[in-house]
Amino acid sequence: MTQSKSPSERRAHLVRLAGDLFAEKGFRATTVREIADAAGILSGSLYHHFDSKESIGDEILSAFLEDVLAGYREAVRDTPDPRTAIEQIVRSSTANLSRHRAALTMLQNDWNYFSGQPRFAYLRTTMKEIEQTWIELLERGKQTGQFRADLDTRLTYRLLRDILWLPTSWRSSATWSTDQIIDGLLRLLFDGIRA
Amino acid sequence: MTQSKSPSERRAHLVRLAGDLFAEKGFRATTVREIADAAGILSGSLYHHFDSKESIGDEILSAFLEDVLAGYREAVRDTPDPRTAIEQIVRSSTANLSRHRAALTMLQNDWNYFSGQPRFAYLRTTMKEIEQTWIELLERGKQTGQFRADLDTRLTYRLLRDILWLPTSWRSSATWSTDQIIDGLLRLLFDGIRA
DNA sequence: TGGTACCAAGCAAGCGTTCGGTCAAGGGCG
DNA sequence: CGCCCTTGACCGAACGCTTGCTTGGTACCA
Numbered sequence A, B: 001m002t003q004s005k006s007p008s009e010r011r012a013h014l015v016r017l018a019g020d021l022f023a024e025k026g027f028r029a030t031t032v033r034e035i036a037d038a039a040g041i042l043s044g045s046l047y048h049h050f051d052s053k054e055s056i057g058d059e060i061l062s063a064f065l066e067d068v069l070a071g072y073r074e075a076v077r078d079t080p081d082p083r084t085a086i087e088q089i090v091r092s093s094t095a096n097l098s099r100h101r102a103a104l105t106m107l108q109n110d111w112n113y114f115s116g117q118p119r120f121a122y123l124r125t126t127m128k129e130i131e132q133t134w135i136e137l138l139e140r141g142k143q144t145g146q147f148r149a150d151l152d153t154r155l156t157y158r159l160l161r162d163i164l165w166l167p168t169s170w171r172s173s174a175t176w177s178t179d180q181i182i183d184g185l186l187r188l189l190f191d192g193i194r195a
Numbered sequence C: 001t002g003g004t005a006c007c008a009a010g011c012a013a014g015c016g017t018t019c020g021g022t023c024a025a026g027g028g029c030g
Numbered sequence D: 001c002g003c004c005c006t007t008g009a010c011c012g013a014a015c016g017c018t019t020g021c022t023t024g025g026t027a028c029c030a
Helices: A009-025 A032-039 A043-048 A053-078 A082-099 A101-109 A111-115 A118-143 A153-164 A178-191 B009-025 B032-039 B043-048 B053-078 B082-099 B101-115 B118-143 B153-164 B178-191
Strands: none
Touching (some): A009 A032, A009 A053, A053 A082, A053 A101, A101 A111, A111 A118, A153 B153, A153 B178, B032 B043, B053 B082, B053 B101, B053 B118, B082 B118, B082 B178, B101 B118
16 A cells, blocks of 8 residues: 655655645644644654645645636637636636645635735735636626626626635535536526526 | 623623624634733633633524524515525525624634534534525426526525625625625526626 | 654643632612 | 622633644664
8 A cells, every 4th residue: 555655755745635634624723733643644754844834835825826827827818708718717717626625725714814924925916817817808798798788897706706616615525526516607607597 | 982881781792892803713713812802801801701712602603593594484484486585585694694794704714613513503403494495495496487497406505505605704895885795696696697 | 874754752832711819889787 | 877798890820731843863775
C-alpha cells in the first residue's frame, strides 16, 4: 500500500490530506494535529515540510484561484457570444470546484480570516476580475437582446456567482451527478422554474 | 444614554450584542471575551446571565427557526396556489433572515459544530420540515402545469433554499434594498435571465 | 558522512469556564 | 426614620485545556 515515496511529492500528498480535512471542517476548525494524524506522523513533523499552517492554506487557495481564472479567461477568449461564454464558465467552474473542494470551504468559512491578511491579498484581486468578467458578459447579453433588459447586472452577478458554488458544498453529492447539477443549474439560470 | 435597565431585559441586550458579533464572525470564531468587551463587562460576568456560550447560540438559533417555520406554515395555509405560496415564503424568509442575521451566519459557518450536538437536534428536524414543504409545493406546481414538468424537485429545492439565504450574508447590503433583492430573486427564480 | 524525515517534549498564547469576593439598591422591621 | 440583610450584577484571578509552533535529538539511507 505505502509504496515508495518520491522526493518532494510527499509534500503534495500532505497538502492533499490537509485539503480533505479543510473541505470538511474549514481551515481554522482543522488543527495541525488532525492533519498530522491523517498523515500518520506527529504534528511537529509537519513543520519539516511547511513553515506554517497558513502556507498549506496558501498553496491550496492559490492553486484553486489560478485554475478558476484560467477558466474564465479561456471562456471569454473562445467565444464572443455571452450566453455560450456563461455556459462555458459554469462548466469550467463546476469542474474546478469539484477538484478543489477544500478551497471553496475555506473561502466560505474563513473568508474573514484570510482576506484580512496581506499575504492573501490575491483573493480580493481575483474576485475583482471574476466580477468584472461577469458584469461585462451580462451587459453584452443585454445589448444583444439575449438577456432581459431590466436585469440589474451587479445584483445578478452576485446571485449567479454565489449560486454557482453552492452545490459544491453539498456533502451528499452522491445524490446527483455533476452533469445533472450543471443541467439543473443552467436551466434554472436561463429559463427559471416556470413552464 | 445608558438609561435604567429593566430586570431581565439586560439579558436580551447581551444576546443582541453577541448576535451582532456572531453575524460578522460566526459562533466559534467569536470569543466570550469579545462579547463581554462589547457589553463593557468582564468575560466571567457573562456567566451570571448564561450558563455557557452555547446557551447564547441556542437562544439565537431557536428563535430564528421558530420564526422561519411559522412563515412556512402560514404560507401553505394561506393559499392553495403553489406559485403564490412560494412567493410568500420568499418574502417571509427574507424578512426573517434580515431580522436574524446572526442565526444565518451561524448555520452557514458552524453547521458542523451545532448539528452534531444532541442539544441542537431541532436544527435537523426543522430543516426536514422546510424541505418537505418545498418539495410538496414544487410537485403540486408541476401537476398544475405551472412549473416545468422536467424539474428535478429535490435538486431544485436544494438550489432554491440555499439561494434564498444567500443575499443575507452579503455584508454591503446597503447597495440594494430588500425589495430590490426580493424582486431580482423572484424574477430569476421564475423566469431566468433570458429575454 | 551528510542530509532527509521524523519523534518526543515542551512553550506561550488563547480558549471557555469557575469561583470567592465586592458593592450598590432596596424591601422589611423595630 | 434608621438599621439590617438579601439580592443581582459585576470584578479579579485563576483553572484546565487546546492551539500553532519550536527545539533537540535520532534513525536511516545515499
